Amino acid sequence: MGLSDSVTVLPGVGPKRVAALADLGITTIESLLTYYPFRYEDLRVKALNEIGDQEQVTLKGIVAAPPTLSRFGRKKSRLNFRLLIGQDVVPVTFFNQPWLKKSIEVESPIMVYGRFDANRKQLNGMKILSSGKADPMASVYPSNQGIRQKTIQQLVVAAWDKYHTEIHDLVPIAIKTHYRLLDRAQMIHDMHFPKDLKAAKAARRSAKFEEFFRFQMQLQLLKRRDETQAGIAIDYDNQRLKRFVQALPYELTAAQKRVVNEICADLKRPIHMNRLLQGDVGSGKTVVAAICMYAAITGGYQAALMAPTEILAEQHANNLQALFEGLPVNIVLLTGSTKPAVRKEILPRLASGEINLIIGTHALIQEGVDYHRLGLVVIDEQHRFGVAQRQALRQKGANPDVLAMTATPIPRTLAITSYGEMDISVIDELPAGRKPITTHWIKNAQIDSAIQFVLRELAAGHQAYVVTPLIEESEAVDMKNAQAIYERFSAYFAPQHYQVGLLHGRMKNDEKEAVMQAFKENQYQVLVATTVIEVGVDVKNATVMMIYDADHFGLAQLHQLRGRVGRSDQQSYCILIADPKNKNGVDRMRVMTETNDGFVVSQKDLELRGSGDVLGKKQSGLPDFKVGDPIADLTMLSVAQDEAKKLTSTPGWQDQPDNANLVSYLKQAEEHAYMFD
Structure with a gap:
């Protein structure tokens, strides 16, 4: 007998009920006992003068008059009676529960639970309680059509009665004592059957920590397993690497130097590197990736850089060509647009090792693209690739080291959860000479003055982006659209001899690239665009980013767009145009004007919008936790991670008797993939 027993051992659980429980994720006694209530009903009887308006309460009194039942509509009814409480008479109404009439007898005592309207002094009843009700608190569980709330409560009671002696602590005693956590059995009992709200709160605190701690233990074990995997030890030429860094046209920041050292140390180790490089735009x-790829090349290996778009891949190729000029680095660009004849010429040179640095899009992982000695894989804007695509590139060599890069600053919440098994390097400072971007929020009524400001920047020889959420006019949504703004700006700036370009997602790739190239060459001084310019475009002469309907964008996206300017030593500006309709929209605009720190912005984005859109793909979002909220409970999540790291780095921790239950749980979790449920 144990917590892994099927729920079928409980009375009344047949095939239909098994299916209904499975829909709720309940298949074992363990999953039933950890299927916690999402709220509690306080069933303690209160005096009328203690009750607040719209509070859910229990009233106890005498039925003062016979109940009346009236029906209206199809299957709709209203049941009314009067409840005498001391000298007060309180009207009670039950909607659509006609069967309760037989439970209501004149001059009989009764307890009713419902929502109290203090202004009218009446109760909207929810249920009639047994006068012998012992529990002051009633647990309320998420349920479905196949199984009633009451049935879940009964099954939890049955499981507790039969299995509570089988509940053993998972959190080690030292950790539990240090953070004043409840024993697991007490925690589970008080989650389901608390004596009061204080007990329920203490149990929930312990349940949150246990959930975070179990998850972090699994991540740490994944990380340590990856570290022990056979990898490539790249014995790079340190002297050549130093000469390359010294020859760069600028001094690396302290953060860049630190990160280069972290990555290069990994390259030398004979284990597989799985590292995330994150840094704000600009x-x-x-250049960090370039140094590390050059290190791999000096060690006799090939390097590959995969980017999500052709324009970004081409930009990388051009930048790296300039950086590696005069060095024995043979760079080739391979994308979906590469002509068949050129591709046919590239592939054998790549397979023979003649090409030692290849840059491209998903074309790098296609069938027939073979490498000679692939040592380092760099994935830019990695969250734009699916898990399968990232894995495919990794499998092109003999377990090459992987460096994933992202310009989307990952809030600490996501770094601890979704990327907990990766080593993370952070570039947390901008290159010398860069000036912070000045961000202003204006209303639509102030647009004319903003356009005058853009005109002054153009007169100074600079360029401007103008971004809008829509391509064409839509009756459904009242937002400015790219086509209309393009026409307006063209008419306004043409007499001033400034050219305006238009860029949007419906254009063909070659059309987009032609427009972008023209903007980079200053043939267009103003570029009206949708969010296709969010990632990767680098035009150092652009100093203004004007964003229409800015409150329709998430903070992380606004920050990415803002990062398209401020890429030189010129002062740059971001102008947000928005008339937000609610507090959330106002808060987003204020955050953007108050900070340029992408990590602060992304954490605020997570708090204001939730995790869904921060990194896009489902696999990049937050794991589903039952009780813990990784955003609201970030401090606890961090503590759980620290404790899991400490424990897993302690020699022989798995053999200590105190950890036996935890080790057993982790083995079962690995077999059943609990973490990814």
Whole structure:
């Protein structure tokens, strides 16, 4: 007998009920006992003068008059009676529960639970309680059509009665004592059957920590297993690497130097590197990647850089060509647009090792693209690739080291959960000479003055982006659209001899690239665009980013767009145009004007919008926790991670008797993939 027993051992659980429980994720006694209530009903009887308006309460009194039942509509009814409480008479109404009439007898005592309207002094009843009700608190569980709330409560009671002696602590005693956590059995009992709200709160605190701690233990074990995997030890030429860094046209920041050292140390180790390089827009990730790729090349290996778009891949190729000029680095660009004849010429040179640095899009992982000695894989804007695509590139060599890069600053919440098994390097400072971007929020009524400001920047020889959420006019949504703004700006700036370009997602790739190239060459001084310019475009002469309907964008996206300017030593500006309709929209605009720190912005984005859109794909979002909220409970999540790291780095921790239950749980979790449920 144990917590892994099927729920079928409980009375009344047949095939239909098994299916209904499975829909709720309940298949074992363990999953039933950890299927916690999402709220509690306080069933203690209160005096009328203690009750607040719209409070859910229990009233106890005498039925003062016979109940009346009236029906209206199809299957709709209203049941009324009067409840005498001391000298007060309280009208009670039950909607659509006609069967309760037989439970209501004149001059009989009764307890009713419902929502109290203090202004009218009446109760909207929810249920009639047994006068012998012992529990002051009633647990309320998420349920479905196949199984009633009451049935879940009964099954939890049955499981507790039969299995509570089988509940053993998972959190080690030292950790539990230090953070004043409840024993697991007490925690589970008080989650389901608390004596009061204080007990329920203490149990929930312990349940949150246990959930975070179990998850972090699994992540740490994944990380340590990856570290023990056979990898490539790249014995790079340190002297050549130093000469390359010294020859760069600028001094690396302290953060860049620190990150280069972290990555290069991993390259030398004979284990597989799985590292995430994150840094704000313009922080200099590309040059860090270049140094590390050159290190691999000096060690006799090939390097590959995969980017999500052709324009970004081409930009990387051009930048790296300039950086590696005069060095024995043979760079080739391979994308979906590469002509068949050129591709046919590239592939054998790549397979023979003649090409030692290849840059491209998903074309790098296609069938027939073979490498000679692939040592380092760099994945730019990695969250734009699916898990399968990232894995496919990794499998092109003999377990090459992987460096994933992202310019989307990952809030600490996501770094601890979704990327907990990766080593993370952070570039947290901008290159010398970069000036912070000045961000202003204006209303639509102030647009004319903003356009005058853009005109002054153009007169100074600079360029401007103008971004809008829609391509064409839509009757459904009242937002400015790219086509209309393009026409307006063209008419306004043409007499001033400034050219305006238009860029949007419906254009063909070659059309987009032609427009972008023209903007980079200053043939267009103003570029009206949708969010296709969010990632990767680098035009150092652009100093203004004007964003229409800014409150329709998430903070992380606004920050990415803002990062398209401020890429030189010129002062740059971001102008947000928005008339937000609610507090959330106002809060987003204020955050953007108050900070340029992408990590602060992304954490606020997570708090205001939730995790869904921060990194896009489902696999990049937050795991589903039952009781813990990784955003609201970030401090606890961090503590759980620290404790899991400490424990797993302690020699022989798995053999200590105190950890036996935890080790057993982790083995079962690995077999059943609990973490990814």
